[in-house]
Amino acid sequence: MRKFFLVAALSAAxxxxxxxxxSNVRNFAAAASPAPSAAATVAPSPAAxxxxxxxxxxxxxxxxxxxxxxxxxxxxxxxPSIRGIDASIVTYTVRNPSARMGKIPLTDQQLADVAxxxxxxSP
Ligand code: HEC
Numbered sequence: 001m002r003k004f005f006l007v008a009a010l011s012a013a014x015x016x017x018x019x020x021x022x023s024n025v026r027n028f029a030a031a032a033s034p035a036p037s038a039a040a041t042v043a044p045s046p047a048a049x050x051x052x053x054x055x056x057x058x059x060x061x062x063x064x065x066x067x068x069x070x071x072x073x074x075x076x077x078x079x080p081s082i083r084g085i086d087a088s089i090v091t092y093t094v095r096n097p098s099a100r101m102g103k104i105p106l107t108d109q110q111l112a113d114v115a116x117x118x119x120x121x122s123p
């Protein structure tokens with residue numbers, strides 16, 4: 001009886017500390033490896049690939065968000081030429097950019113439009 005009481009008291013005292021330690025380990029693991037979770041949240045949106053893109057609207061999206069790196073006519077600059085590149089590659093790359101390109105927060109419609117514009121250019 002007395003021994004049982006002691007064990008129960010010790011467990012109660014120890015458990016919060018163990019729980020805190022366990023959650024610190026989890027938080028550390030999450031902070032140490034942001035890449036997999038970031039990749040999971042920027043998976044290509046099915047909506048963007050099924051939306052019809054408007055190339056004229058896409059030129060405006062391009063001028064505002066892409067021209068600074070890819071050149072005024074997508075001929076390349078800091079980033080490579082992307083003239084005539086397949087729309088699905090544009091969609092995939094914008095949702096899964098390299099570190100040098102970085103994330104560009106476009107709506108699915110803006111992305112479909114810019115993909116239509118870029119893919120319409122003669123290479
Ligand atoms: C900060 C500069 C920057 C901006 C802004 C940027 N890009 Fe890029 N982009 C790059 C770089 C650099 C690469 C090449 C990948 C690398 O070297 O990491 C690239 C690669 C690409 C590729 C892949 C090319 C290939 O041959 O596979 C596509 C497609 C692309 N970008 C489209 C876009 C579109 C569309 C936008 C605008 C919505 C955009 N980028 C905005 C820098 C940029």
